[in-house]
Structures are given as C-alpha cells and as structure tokens.
Amino acid sequence: MAYQFDFTFIPDYAGMLGQGVAYTLGLTVFGGVLGIAIGIGGAISRLWKIRPFDGLYQCYVELFRNTPFLVQLFLIFFGLPSLGIKLVEWQAAMLAMVLNLGAYSTEIIRAGLQATPKGQLEAAESLAFTRRETFFYVMLRPALLKVWPALSSQLVISMLGSSVCSQISAEELTFVANFIQSRNFRAFETYFLTTAIYFGLAVMIRQLLGAIGRYAIARRAAS
C-alpha cells in the first residue's frame, strides 16, 4: 500500500508553530542586533590595534568561526554550570547566537572599514572633520552600507543554524516540530512543513534586509 500523506494536523498545531516562528525570529533579531554591536566594537579594536582588545577579539573570532555552533551551544549550556554560571535554555541560546554572530560580523565589518579609500579620509581631514565625524560619516556608515549584503546573508545563515538550539530544548521552530511529530507520528509531513516555513522565513528576511539596505543607500544618495 502506498503511503498516504496527511497534513490535517496543521490547524491543531498552528498556534504552537507560530510560537516557534516567533522564538526563532526573536533569536535572530536579538542575535543580529547585539552581534553587530559586538562586531563594530571588534572591528574598531582590530583595525586600530587597541590593546588588549585586539588580541582578545582575534582569539574570540578565530575560536568561534572555527568551531560548530552546536558545540558552542553545548559548552555554554552544559559546560558553564560547572564554572558556576547557570543559564536557562533561552538565555544559553541567545548568548550563543550573539557570540556567534558577533564573531562573524567582526570580520565582515572590519573588511568594510578597511576598504575606506584613503582619499576620502584625506578629504575629510581637509574639510576639518573631527576624528569622531570622520569615523562615523566617512568610515563606519559607508562601511556598513558596503557590507550590508554580507551581513544580511550571515544573518540568514545564523537563523537557519538556530534550528540546532532545539537540542538544548530552547523552544524554537525545530523544537516545536520535534514535539509535534512525537505526538502525531507524522515525522515526514511535520518536518516538510517546518522546512517550508524556514524557507519562507529565509526569503522574507533576505527581502526585508535588502529593502532596508536599498532604503539606506537611497537616503544617503539624496542627502
């Protein structure tokens, strides 16, 4: 007998799936905002070699970029309690997202800052910009606009990667999927639906960030 696909469970679990989506988006937004903040700090200290932060940041970036997110998550959630730092699931998931995105955005933003043409710095100097003005208007803002596409795709990658947070029972979308399939025994249908939702989220975030980037560039061109 051929297998009968059965998607009739969807209405019963729509609310739960919605909560899972909200959790996943929460992790992404929170991780994105704080991660980019960490990244700006890291890029500055790496670029100007501000001791001891540049060395610390370099270690941090290399360690986080060369180990799997899942292992970082396990180390934070299962490992830190033996050092006396106890975090509940959502705190551990958030912390891991922030630290992971922070490491990637440090590298991305640093590349953007490094690409500031020398002539623009000289122009800013000849217009008597203060150091702070030069940094914000000539270096940071154009750098962020330049690397915005790279930051956006990193954010999408991290959103998709956050599915492993289900393993420390943070109740994001994949956790919800695991729960549902343990109830209805429709593993394939449940995971298929969840995968489709992730795909929709990825497309949505990409479009949204792209629109924000275009808006910022248009505004800059107009001003």
Place this chain on the structure above:
Amino acid sequence: MMTFSLWDILRNLLNGAALTAVLSITAFVLGSLAGLAILFARISKYRAPRAFAKLYIEAFQGTPLLLQLFMLFFGLSLFGLDVPAWLAACLGLMLFTSAFLAEIWRGCVESVPRGQWEASASLALTYGEQMRHVILPQAMRVAIAPTVGFAVQVVKGTAVTSIIGFAELTKTGSMIANATYQPFLVYVLVALGYFALCYPLSWYAQRLERKFHAPRTN
C-alpha cells in the same frame, strides 16, 4: 561503575574526531562531484536545467541543514528503506555541499570576462573546448580560496549529524560528558578538536585569498 581517566576521554574523542574527518572528506569529495554537475546545469544554455539548478541551490541554501537531514532520514524510510545514520549523514552533507559549491563556482565562472568567451568562440572552439581550455582554468584560479574556505563550513556542518545519531566528535563528546559528569572539560576538548581541524583550513584559505587577490590600493 566504569571510571574514565583523561586518557580514556581523549582516546574516545580522537576516535570521534577521526570519524568527523572521514565524514567531512567524503561529503566534500562527493559534494564536489555533484556540485560540478549542478554548476554545469546552472550555467547551461538551456532553460530547464538552469531552472532546476537554481531551485536546487535555493532549496538547500534556504533551509537548515538539520531539517535537511531529518527529511532525508524520515523521507527515505517512507519508501521502506532503513537508512543507517552514517548513510543519511553522508548523503545529507553531500547534497548540502554540492548546492553551496555550485553557487560559489558559478560566481567564479561568471568572473571570467565575457571577452574570453567571445575570443574563444571566434577561434571556432566548441563549448566543451571553451570550458576545458579557456574558462575553467581561469575560473579555477579564483575558485580555490573560497572552496577551501567552504571546507571549514563542511567540517562544522558534520556536528549537526550527531543529532540524527551519527557518533562523530560531537556525539562522542555528549556521550562521554554524560558518563563522566565533566561536561565543561569534555566540550572544551571537543571544541579544540574542531578548531584543530578547521583552523588550518581557514588559515590556508586566507593565505590563498591574499595571494590571488592582491589588495586594491586606492
């Protein structure tokens, strides 16, 4: 009760790390071959293979690796196939790798100036000859650095296969952490294991990048 010395922990983790390395290499090699096929479909003259390759790439880049593995694991069993964890892990990572590599390589092929296509066409080279003698050698030069860089993502991706029960480094780590009640020590060692596998690749990718893309001086 069984007790674990530090050596026991290390020995088991090294076994896990060896499996991680084997899985990474298998996935990378098979994924490269499949990726090459997808690449040719993606840059084909015909619409149908192009559309298929585009959909394939978007599907794998737009969904979590974990769910790809789940779908494979549970999807294949719908057909009555009993899929062992290692097979699902290899197959899943191979498909994932092929999609990303095809997209990376497409960028490299497109970075070859149009004039090269036109010049080789005017020398009456066939499509195959153009690819073989003109386009691919130039694209390959550009492709080496990002390909090595992506190998790091493959090694890190293997950690996710622990969730479907493949006993590589992360899974071994979890099991030992549960048996020894020393999660901090064990997960630090696991992280160091991945670092030892990934850092040389990252470092090499960065060096290659510097070699091939001399920084533009403005």
